[in-house]
Amino acid sequence: MTHSGLWIPDEHLNANLAGLSTSATIAIQQHCRELAEEGKQVFRLGLGQSPFPVPDLVVKALQENAHQKDYLPVKGLPELRHVLVEHHRKVFGIECGVEDIIVGPGSKELMFILQLVYDGEIIIPMPAWVSYLPQARIVGRPVNTIITTFEHNWKITPDQLESICRLDPRRARLLILNYPSNPTGQTYSKDELEELTLICRKYKMLVLSDEIYAKTTYDQSHESLVTIYPEGTIFSGGLSKWCGAGGWRFGLFVVPSSATWLSDAMATVASETYTSTSAPIQYAAISAFTPHQDLDTYTDRCRDILHVLAKTIMEMLGVLEINVRAPRGGFYVFPDFEPYRERLARAGIFTSKEFCTRLLADTGVAVLPGSDFGRPEIELTTRIAFVDFNGSEALQNYPENGTVDRAFVGGHCSKTIEAVRRIVDWICSF
Numbered sequence: 001m002t003h004s005g006l007w008i009p010d011e012h013l014n015a016n017l018a019g020l021s022t023s024a025t026i027a028i029q030q031h032c033r034e035l036a037e038e039g040k041q042v043f044r045l046g047l048g049q050s051p052f053p054v055p056d057l058v059v060k061a062l063q064e065n066a067h068q069k070d071y072l073p074v075k076g077l078p079e080l081r082h083v084l085v086e087h088h089r090k091v092f093g094i095e096c097g098v099e100d101i102i103v104g105p106g107s108k109e110l111m112f113i114l115q116l117v118y119d120g121e122i123i124i125p126m127p128a129w130v131s132y133l134p135q136a137r138i139v140g141r142p143v144n145t146i147i148t149t150f151e152h153n154w155k156i157t158p159d160q161l162e163s164i165c166r167l168d169p170r171r172a173r174l175l176i177l178n179y180p181s182n183p184t185g186q187t188y189s190k191d192e193l194e195e196l197t198l199i200c201r202k203y204k205m206l207v208l209s210d211e212i213y214a215k216t217t218y219d220q221s222h223e224s225l226v227t228i229y230p231e232g233t234i235f236s237g238g239l240s241k242w243c244g245a246g247g248w249r250f251g252l253f254v255v256p257s258s259a260t261w262l263s264d265a266m267a268t269v270a271s272e273t274y275t276s277t278s279a280p281i282q283y284a285a286i287s288a289f290t291p292h293q294d295l296d297t298y299t300d301r302c303r304d305i306l307h308v309l310a311k312t313i314m315e316m317l318g319v320l321e322i323n324v325r326a327p328r329g330g331f332y333v334f335p336d337f338e339p340y341r342e343r344l345a346r347a348g349i350f351t352s353k354e355f356c357t358r359l360l361a362d363t364g365v366a367v368l369p370g371s372d373f374g375r376p377e378i379e380l381t382t383r384i385a386f387v388d389f390n391g392s393e394a395l396q397n398y399p400e401n402g403t404v405d406r407a408f409v410g411g412h413c414s415k416t417i418e419a420v421r422r423i424v425d426w427i428c429s430f
């Protein structure tokens with residue numbers, strides 16, 4: 001393209017954006033789309049998008065509310081926020097009021113404006129979901145990371161948390177905790193949360209508890225941190241994962257009543273930027289959070305399928321000598337191929353990025369490198385999102401006897417199974 005007139009040098013880019021590019025998960029999906037357009041067979045285990053359809057009754061509610069056209073209150077439709085209060089009390093035991101709820105166009109946006117309005121250090125356990133760190137960078141917040149290990153199931157320990165707080169005990173801090181975790185699939189037990197709470201309480205730490213995968217916890221043992229540390233926890237959830245509605249862009253926070261100043265400040269930013277969350281989506285969300293047998297059945301079935309698929313993938317990966325923990329919820333598994341380092345190095349693969357690039361070129365399987373989740377470049381960790389299958393078809397064929405088994409996922413999640421088989425064969429070829 002030829003330009004005439006004004007020349008705008010890129011030195012005018014906000015320095016906080018330097019080195020940042022499109023979010024890794026979005027970029028891999030775009031790359032897969034291009035490969036598919038070239039006629040290549042692609043297995044999309046990169047972007048963490050729910051394979052399941054939005055439940056029928058929620059779709060119907062959206063259709064019926066397509067005419068809703070008004071700007072709505074910044075924090076959300078009061079009727080919806082009432083429903084959310086009841087829902088979170090019933091499902092997670094969270095005691096809150098309407099004034100504690102703020103909804104937004106995706107929890108990602110709410111997290112961004114939280115980091116903008118909160119003037120403190122952000123603490124991020126690594127590996128972590130791809131957007132926390134870039135968001136902190138964009139708004140110019142100082143970040144302290146906590147490196148978790150395979151040996152500790154990729155979870156932070158109270159000692160690790162305290163060692164950061166001890167350095168400057170009075171500093172304002174926001175810990176971002178995510179469980180079940182994207183990318184590791186691990187989750188925290190009640191005991192573990194109680195231990196972490198002792199430290200949080202001691203140092204008056206604010207916690208953003210990203211529990212967006214809570215309802216996918218395979219054994220339904222999810223405990224919300226809000227019930228253990230109510231005074232310091234902001235709960236984050238939405239429709240993207242359990243309800244398959246990522247593209248609808250709907251998220252919510254439950255903010256402790258002592259921190260209404262925070263949600264008020266968030267609402268100020270919202271009012272000056274996106275104004276309010278899409279009206280039809282908010283009306284539809286009422287039906288997604290109102291008790292209904294169909295929704296329970298949908299959630300149970302999605303969870304069952306994911307659980308058996310996760311177990312099947314673990315069995316398949318079990319033929320390799322790798323470090324990998326069985327997921328406890330969500331749709332991710334986070335293997336470390338370190339034991340294959342020498343063999344991979346002989347083939348010119350030294351980093352997780354090189355690993356993923358070669359895997360995609362050789363097998364058509366797209367996964368994301370551990371380095372995208374904050375792990376060291378040279379570590380051979382990858383995130384596999386086991387979501388490339390037709391979730392509608394799987395739900396339609398859900399066994400009448402209610403027992404999902406290996407044969408079921410072999411038949412109805414076959415593309416994902418084939419992708420994992422290709423990964424295993426590819427590793428064995430070195």
Ligand SMILES: Cc1ncc(COP(=O)(O)O)c(C=O)c1O
Nearest residue numbers: 106107108129182212238240251
């Ligand atoms: C851990 C985690 N938190 C938050 C989000 C953002 O979800 P949304 O903005 O769609 O609510 C995602 C989406 O991938 C995620 O994996």
